[in-house]
Amino acid sequence: MENSYVVIGGGTGSFSLLSGLRHHPVDLSSIVTMMDSGGNSGVMRDTYGVLPPGDLRRCLIALSDESQMLRDILSYRFEEPPLTGHNLGNLFFLALTLQSGSEKLAIESIGKMLKIKGRVIPVTWDHSHLTAEIEGGEVIQGEGNIDVRGNENPALPPRDLSRLIERVYLAPPASANPDALKAIESAQVVILAPGDLYTSTLPNLLVGGVPEAIQKAEAPFIYVLNLMTKHGETDGYTASRHIEEIKRYAGRTPDAVLIHDGSVPDDLLTRYDDEHAQPVEVDFDKMRALGVSVTWRRDIIAADSLVRHDPTRTAAALVELVDTLLKPDF
Secondary structure, three states: OOEEEEEEEEEHHHHHHHHHHOOEEEEEEEOOOOOOOOOHHHHHHHOOOOOOOOOHHHHHOOOOOOHHHHHHOOOOOOOOOOOOEEEEHHHHHHHHHHOOHHHHHHHHHHHHOEEEOOOOEOOOOOOEEEEEOOOOOEEEEEEHOOOOHHHOOOOOOOOOOHHHEEEEEEEOOOEEHHHHHHHHHHHHEEEEEEOHHHHHHHHHHHOHHHHHHHHHOOEEEEEEEOOOOOOOOOOHHHHHHHHHHHHHHHHHOOOOOEOOOOOOOHHHHHHHHHOOOEEEOOOOHHHHHOOOOEEEEEEOOOOOOOEEEHHHHHHHHHHHHHHHOOOOOO
């Protein structure tokens, strides 16, 4: 019988994990943030009143057993007018939603077309905006404005990225998708994917009912630690600081943390210096003091031009960790 994995997150972090895990004999459910307000997803959200499709699309493609050509087509982004910036997969989701009158039916239809292994579940059906309070009292609304990319919007004043985020919340409040709560309740392991802490990971934990479900779950709670800090969000954050924020919003400390065991190539470090990003310092003693029972260290970095998790190696390490945690004598 396959173990039931629930992966909570969004963006490239969930995409990476799901891309690797779909090759393993596990029962996968991906719970996806619905707070994206930037780029093509934000345009569709504002214009048509639909939930932002970008993170959903990435997770559906990650779980797909269809041809690479079809997956690539649904990731295609137009570069010429009149569709400049639009993503074909997002347009397809919009068309299905308008035709069927249901975002849920649109997700299910795309899932069938892509022959996905598992389920993709929006964390909420409610329309809500991520909001952040910054040091000094400034309030910023919208994921796209909180993200560093918000500084690329000429309509907005330049953001002082030296001031840290003090807290995030949803406005208006959102309630959890019942399917997401059921998935967490029945899971044998609950995993927080890597990703931008305040704009990708934590938004899922702001949805009413999700923290309570994680707290009640008997399943092990695992966090896949970010490889690098994010300028304007997690400058100077150690591993324990990430854990503190997860505990703050989830109401539960991860039982185990999957950590990259190794260094980042010097040429990549130089490139990320320009972005004011640094490898996350792993402070094991502070992590244990917060209640982390297991720190699982494996070489899980991708060997390419970006510092990111390798889907194959990260999935293998995660399955190894889960199998260990679920042993009766562990």
